[in-house]
Amino acid sequence: MDSDIEKPAVTWAQMRAFFPHRPLAYHLHALPDLGIVYVKNPKAACSTVLLWLDRLHTGDLDFAPGNVHKEHRLPKVREIGRHKVARMVSGEAYTFTFVRDPLRRFQSAYQDKIVGSSGWRAEIQTALGQEPDEDRAVSIDDFVTALERQDPLVMNPHWRPQHINVMASLIRYDHIGRIETFADDLEVIRAAADLPAVPATARNVRSTKRVDLLADRPDLAERVRAIYAKDLEIFGY
Template sequence: MEPDVAKPTVTWAEMRAFFPHRPLAYHIHALPEHGIVYVKNPKAACSTVLLWMDRLHTGDHDFNPGNVHKDNRLPKVSSIGRRRVARMLSGGAYSFTFVRDPLRRFQSAYLDKIVGSTGWRAEIQAALGEEPDEGRPVSLDDFVAALERQDPVREMNPHWRPQHINVMASLIRYDHIGRIETFAADLETIREAAGLPAVPVAARNVTGTRRVDLLADRPDLEERVRAIYADDFEIFDY
């Protein structure tokens, strides 16, 4: 953290514009007593970071719930105060987030939310102008075509919309933006820079299927996916 470098002032209303149809508070987690604030980026180790923060906050190093997004004991934005959280993101705390290789994140979202679940298929079918039917499979080609039609801010689900929008990169100047590819080292950098105690880290939602390269034999689709996430590639230097 560089306290001598002034950060831009961030307001809650400015941040809210990045999440017009979802609660902004769900995407920000702050620990005032530890002087840190984290902005979630779905499909980029959110569950692992939240569990780490819960253990840091409570001191309960054995805590390991089934759904850490719903069952964590982290303080709510409503209890901290929106203005205070905004001040923390404006330089009043150590701010951080994590990003991921855009191609790998895209594939993880497809495998997890579209192939491995049915609840999100209707969003893709609606984007294609089809009648929603969660029981009907959505192909990789369908998924790409739907994303090409969706407005990133107003229509894309945070699990697959560009990461620079999720983390509000044009608005927030982070103290550290970690990468999933170097997660352990980046988390240690955050811990040391923020002066945090060491707590055990437990990787969450990691499976071997996420290493499958769905685009290996589809250069046509890869080119289109790269176009969708072009800003992520440039901003985060992937």
């Protein structure tokens, strides 16, 4: 999805509209010294990309934080300036992001954030009209039903449609990479943006292959496809 077409002017206010309940600055990482902007898309290798960017920015190849989202040393939007970041997205910098097979991303979000972490269940239970109870399990059927009832704009970014997370209707990207071809896409970005070669160490990747939770549930898979229909169309999955 690379393009040589002139990028449209983008304002901070326009981007902010895609994140009505979360700080936009948490999802934009601009590096003026390198001339690049990364738009974070949760559940699409953002931990790995952030560590790669930290290494590019600092030159410290031994940095191994426990939580790269909180401990990275990338410049903050408040340090750069909102208008400067908007100009970078509008054409002053090389802008990229990554996406993932929507059905795989959906399952990863469910397994990591709902099954594996009780703190996220309250959002789903509330959407179902239930009294929040972190100790009560949420089935995958319940998860799908909750997403069907939610406004996609205000969903948690970990399972919100990716075209909203990356503001696809607003931003003209220089490259949109895929997790399925991550190494090749990262090299495309590195070469096109004329970045130095630093290693990209995979973060938060499970060593064992996960079971496809939708393999024997064509009814549920069809409902999930409907939730992420626009992602499937826009990103060609």
